[in-house]
Amino acid sequence: MKSKYWLVLFIVCGIVEIFAEATNIRALVLISKPLLMPILAGFAFFKAREMGVAVPGALFGALLFSLFGDVILLFASGNESYFLMGLVAFLIGHLFYIALNLRGKPKFRFDVEAIIFMLPILIFSGTMLSKIAEQSPTMTVPVSLYSTILCALFYTGL
Incomplete structure (x- = not known):
């Protein structure tokens, strides 16, 4: 209740x-x-x-690092270091979510339907990364890592 x-x-x-x-x-x-x-x-x-x-403890870990990311990004306006710290906090939170999604699942599964479902996300992600690489080359590696983790999170959630 x-x-x-x-x-x-x-x-x-x-x-x-x-x-x-x-x-x-x-x-x-x-x-x-x-x-x-x-x-x-x-x-x-x-x-x-x-x-x-x-x-699951991983859920509290995910929520805690999401909180850290939210708070850090509140003060990130125009500050690349704060933006990166917020990005890292959310990235760690997403790793906790991936761990939650993988609980009780086989170690690896090659699911053709899931991969087909992922194609638009991968295309969008690749397009955004190419634009970021052009506009802000120093952000390419951190944003690429973050994008990869988000794609993994999406895939493990299927």
């Missing part, structure tokens, strides 16, 4: 955050954005408790 309240709180906080971003109310963004991941963790904890299961 408590998970329902956490879910409502998450939705309300998400709406407030979207409103704050859309209306450029920076103070409200600084409050609402960092609350999203802890509230989502609270929802996961209480929902798992209601279901009588444990929350």
Whole structure:
């Protein structure tokens, strides 16, 4: 029952955050954005408790590093170092999500349907990377690594 309240709180906080971003109310963004991941963790904890299961530690790791990424990127405007730190935090969070997706799955599966499903994502990713390489060569390697992890996350989620 408590998970329902956490879910409502998450939705309300998400709406407030979207409103704050859309209306450029920076103070409200600084409050609402960092609350999203802890509230989502609270929802996961209480929902798992209601279901009588444990929350995988990797989920809390993913949410924690997503929180770090959100907070760091709040202060990244015009600062490439902060942007890269935020990127690394999200990358680590995505690695936790990949670990969650791989739990209980065979070590490797070659799934033709999944690869076909991935083609538009790979094409989009390649196109974006080529544009980034032209406009900001120093960002090519970090963004390529991040893009590869996102593609792996998507693939493991299929």
